Amino acid sequence: MVNGYIISSTVFAIAFILLGLLTLSRNPKSKLNRLFLFFSINMAVWLVTNFLAGSATVPYAIALLSNKLVFFFSGASIFALLAFVKEITGRTYTRPEKLLSITTPFLLLCCLTNLVVKDIYVDSGIYAITFGPLANFYFLLLIALTVAAIRNLLMARKHASTLLRSQIDTIVISFGLALVGVITTNALFPFVLNYYGLTNAGSFFSIFFVGGAAYAIVKHKLFDIRLIVARSVAYTGIVSLLALIYGTATYIVTSFLLHGQSNQIVEGSINVGLIILSAVSFAPLKRAFDRITNRIFYRDAYDSQVLLDEFNKVLVSTIDLDILLRRAAEKIAEHIRPDYCVIGVQKTNESPRYMEGTAEKAFDENDLNYFISVSPLLSSTVVSADFIDEQDDRLRQVMTRNDVYTIARLKNTTDDGDPDLGYIVLGAKKSGNIYSKQDLAVLEILANELVIAVQNALRFEEIEKFNVTLQQKIEQATRQLQRNNEKLKAMDETKDEFISMASHQLRTPLTSVKGYLSMVLEGDAGELTDMQRKLLDQAFISSQRMVYLIADLLNVSRLHTGKFIIDAAPASLADVIESETQQLEKTATGRGLVLSYKKPRSFPLLMLDETKIRQVVMNFLDNAIYYSKPGGHIEIILTHTDDSVEFKVVDDGIGVPKHEQPQLFNKFYRAGNAKKARPDGTGLGLFMAKKVVVAQGGSIVFKSEEGKGSTFGFTFGKAKLLPPITTPSK
Numbered sequence: 001m002v003n004g005y006i007i008s009s010t011v012f013a014i015a016f017i018l019l020g021l022l023t024l025s026r027n028p029k030s031k032l033n034r035l036f037l038f039f040s041i042n043m044a045v046w047l048v049t050n051f052l053a054g055s056a057t058v059p060y061a062i063a064l065l066s067n068k069l070v071f072f073f074s075g076a077s078i079f080a081l082l083a084f085v086k087e088i089t090g091r092t093y094t095r096p097e098k099l100l101s102i103t104t105p106f107l108l109l110c111c112l113t114n115l116v117v118k119d120i121y122v123d124s125g126i127y128a129i130t131f132g133p134l135a136n137f138y139f140l141l142l143i144a145l146t147v148a149a150i151r152n153l154l155m156a157r158k159h160a161s162t163l164l165r166s167q168i169d170t171i172v173i174s175f176g177l178a179l180v181g182v183i184t185t186n187a188l189f190p191f192v193l194n195y196y197g198l199t200n201a202g203s204f205f206s207i208f209f210v211g212g213a214a215y216a217i218v219k220h221k222l223f224d225i226r227l228i229v230a231r232s233v234a235y236t237g238i239v240s241l242l243a244l245i246y247g248t249a250t251y252i253v254t255s256f257l258l259h260g261q262s263n264q265i266v267e268g269s270i271n272v273g274l275i276i277l278s279a280v281s282f283a284p285l286k287r288a289f290d291r292i293t294n295r296i297f298y299r300d301a302y303d304s305q306v307l308l309d310e311f312n313k314v315l316v317s318t319i320d321l322d323i324l325l326r327r328a329a330e331k332i333a334e335h336i337r338p339d340y341c342v343i344g345v346q347k348t349n350e351s352p353r354y355m356e357g358t359a360e361k362a363f364d365e366n367d368l369n370y371f372i373s374v375s376p377l378l379s380s381t382v383v384s385a386d387f388i389d390e391q392d393d394r395l396r397q398v399m400t401r402n403d404v405y406t407i408a409r410l411k412n413t414t415d416d417g418d419p420d421l422g423y424i425v426l427g428a429k430k431s432g433n434i435y436s437k438q439d440l441a442v443l444e445i446l447a448n449e450l451v452i453a454v455q456n457a458l459r460f461e462e463i464e465k466f467n468v469t470l471q472q473k474i475e476q477a478t479r480q481l482q483r484n485n486e487k488l489k490a491m492d493e494t495k496d497e498f499i500s501m502a503s504h505q506l507r508t509p510l511t512s513v514k515g516y517l518s519m520v521l522e523g524d525a526g527e528l529t530d531m532q533r534k535l536l537d538q539a540f541i542s543s544q545r546m547v548y549l550i551a552d553l554l555n556v557s558r559l560h561t562g563k564f565i566i567d568a569a570p571a572s573l574a575d576v577i578e579s580e581t582q583q584l585e586k587t588a589t590g591r592g593l594v595l596s597y598k599k600p601r602s603f604p605l606l607m608l609d610e611t612k613i614r615q616v617v618m619n620f621l622d623n624a625i626y627y628s629k630p631g632g633h634i635e636i637i638l639t640h641t642d643d644s645v646e647f648k649v650v651d652d653g654i655g656v657p658k659h660e661q662p663q664l665f666n667k668f669y670r671a672g673n674a675k676k677a678r679p680d681g682t683g684l685g686l687f688m689a690k691k692v693v694v695a696q697g698g699s700i701v702f703k704s705e706e707g708k709g710s711t712f713g714f715t716f717g718k719a720k721l722l723p724p725i726t727t728p729s730k
Contacts, residue, residue: 009051013044035084042077046070053127063127064120071138072111078145079104081175085149091156097148100141107141110134146179178209304442307335311446321345321457325356328450332424333358336439338405339427345410345454346372346422350462354422361425367398375409376419381444382408386434403427406435408447410454421451513543537586544583545622549682551615566695570723571610574603577638577647580617584625592630595621600638606645606721612692619685620649620712626678627710628653640718648701648713656704665690665700673706689714697721 020040024033052058052066082100086093093101110116118132150172157168314327325343333341342357355361374395375383384406388396399405408424424447429435435443463470517540519525521533528536581597588595624634628651637648656664660671668683675681690700693714704710 009047013047016040016044016047031087035080035087039077039080039084042073042080046073046077049073058127060120064117067120067127067129068112068117071116072108075104075108075111075138075142075145078142078149079108082145082149082152085152085171091152096144100144100148104141104145107134107138111138150175174209302335302337304438307331307442308445310335312449315449315453319457319460321354321454321461322356324453324457325354328446328453329357329424332426332443332446336426336435336442337430339403339430341427342425343450344422344425345458346418346420348458350465351458357425363402363404363425367402370398371395371407371423372418372420375407375423378409381411381447382406382440384435384440387440405429406440406443408443410447410451413451413455421454424450517543541583541587544618549684551611566609566612566692568607568609568696570605571608571613572603573606573608573613573645573647574599574638576610576614577617577636580614580621581636584618584621588625588634591625591628592632593625593628594633595625595636596634597636597638600640603638603640604718605723606716606718607723608696608721609692613696616689616692616714617647619689623685623712624649624651624653624710627651627674637713642718644715644718645721646701646713646715648711650709650711652709655706655708655710657706661702661704664702686712 017040020037024037028034046069049066049069053063053070058066079101082097107116113132115132115134116138117129117135119130120127121130122128153168153172311328311331314331315324317327318324325345329341329343332338340357340359340361342355342359342361345351345354347353383395383399385396385399385404388399399407404425405428406426408426410421410423412419412421424443426435426443517536520528521536521540577597578599581595585595621634621636628634632652635650637646637650639646654673654677656671657673663669664671665686666683667687669687670681670683693700696716697720698714698716701711701713701715
């Protein structure tokens with residue numbers, strides 16, 4: 001017959017380990033959960049080894065090792081219990097407790113030697129123990145660890161919240177019952193009365209503590225893992241039932257069919273059949289026990305993810321605040337199942353108070369104002385009457401008086417208005433259970449999501465209310481903008497006329513100045529000294545630059561008025577470039593630059609606006625000279641193929657920053673480093689150069705790298721610019 005002690009010990013051990021593993025799976029990173037797993041494994045191993053340690057049917061070597069393991073895991077269990085209690089209460093280790101934590105591992109290792117359990121011998125059909133020299137120290141250690149654990153629980157209870165106090169009371173009572181039973185059967189009877197008959201039974205008193213912990217989990221939500229307890233109970237029931245069936249079947253076969261005789265073939269066949277039966281029946285039994293435990297532990301269970309998904313659908317289904325609040329309250333009531341759910345939004349300067357829900361509720365105005373005043377001081381978003389500390393007794397009374405069990409605050413996410421936008425108010429749960437930590441966590445998520453939806457709805461209402469006024473203001477502003485635009489157009493036209501008139505007026509005397517300077521330089525007024533020629537050269541170059549600037553201004557004005565035209569005629573681009581190069585050569589030499597141009601031996605005439613293209617060439621050369629450092633080199637390249645004509649000015653000057661290159665050809669735009677090198681620029685040269693080139697059917701050539709130089713130029717399709725072939729008349 002299968003021994004009842006070993007079956008019971010195995011069942012309880014499996015149940016303890018399952019409870020620990022399920023607890024750990026809930027939150028593997030939780031130190032509290034890891035400690036509980038460590039404690040439950042120690043208790044499970046202690047249960048099995050405690051049976052093996054006392055049974056005379058067990059071989060001597062196994063019994064001796066089991067006795068040593070019993071002492072090892074007894075100490076380890078109580079040591080784990082102390083750490084477990086420390087984590088629950090949040091208390092730090094005192095100096096004596098730190099000393100215990102250092103001493104305990106040493107004495108536990110001694111349990112595996114002959115220093116605690118020296119030997120065992122058979123006495124009255126069971127194994128008795130001969131103790132080693134450190135046994136007394138070991139027992140003192142157990143007493144010290146137990147006292148430290150109980151002391152921590154009692155000390156923490158003095159300043160604990162209502163919830164933690166209930167947890168501590170449950171643990172102390174269950175631990176006390178288990179401790180009394182274990183000490184009586186495993187210490188008092190064998191060591192004082194020399195009676196070992198109840199040693200094995202004593203280990204089952206541990207069920208008091210494990211049962212008490214389970215009660216704390218379910219009733220007081222120590223880990224908030226009712227699912228763990230429910231499944232532990234289910235699996236324990238399955239294992240117990242299968243063990244009972246297996247043991248009963250084995251007993252019947254052995255006692256009645258085999259008449260106590262051994263028959264390995266029959267016993268093996270029966271064992272195989274029982275194993276197959278257990279495997280087949282496990283799934284139906286699991287479903288049955290799951291249904292039973294769910295009815296006990298999860299009468300008001302719901303899938304929080306389903307609630308969150310459906311709640312989000314409600315939030316995006318409408319922008320009407322009344323409908324939004326009512327649907328949200330109905331969805332919360334459908335899943336969490338309170339007696340009622342009401343959602344209120346506070347009155348503001350722009351909107352009235354809103355209150356919608358599954359029932360008509362009227363709250364005392366004074367109590368409502370009191371809660372509004374204290375709610376910003378609360379540390380949590382969700383307030384439950386079951387979790388309010390004693391120091392907040394008035395708040396509990398206010399909630400109870402108004403039949404309110406839980407309130408979720410809708411915290412205002414903006415700086416304007418009250419800290420709380422409104423509240424989700426729930427009555428008692430229809431099942432009679434208190435609101436679990438899962439309920440409170442879900443309500444906090446729902447409240448945070450609802451805040452955004454409510455704020456959007458309020459803004460939408462505000463927009464709707466001011467829609468007519470806003471439309472009037474828009475129309476009024478549009479009319480004003482139209483008037484201002486007409487004024488700006490008139491001013492722009494006046495500006496263009498002024499620029500055109502001023503440019504014409506400036507060009508006439510400047511042309512005279514330039515002409516006279518040219519005559520003096522050519523010797524019409526007599527011989528010049530070197531210094532005089534040098535100064536007059538600079539004056540002539542400056543006047544020429546001024547002529548080009550005035551031309552740019554005139555062209556900009558013509559672009560605005562639509563009078564910008566290209567006057568194309570046969571022109572020698574090679575000669576134009578040579579002329580401009582020679583004109584600026586002295587300036588380049590004076591700045592320490594080398595200006596090189598290799599004029600093509602033959603170059604076709606092209607239909608170009610010579611004046612405007614000359615201005616483009618001069619602008620590219622002028623920029624290259626002024627934005628190159630002394631010692632630099634400027635290369636002027638003119639090439640042509642059968643299909644195209646290309647002109648480039650390549651320098652090794654300051655270059656253009658990459659981030660500024662896209663804007664370089666905009667009107668009045670200048671790069672930052674160009675402004676520093678030449679503060680007097682206008683930003684019109686490159687703008688007009690591009691306009692002139694594009695207007696004649698060409699495209700700009702541009703490439704630059706800051707600090708390494710630039711390439712500016714243009715390219716034309718050759719076929720479009722060749723002069724028409726004239727046939728001589730007969």
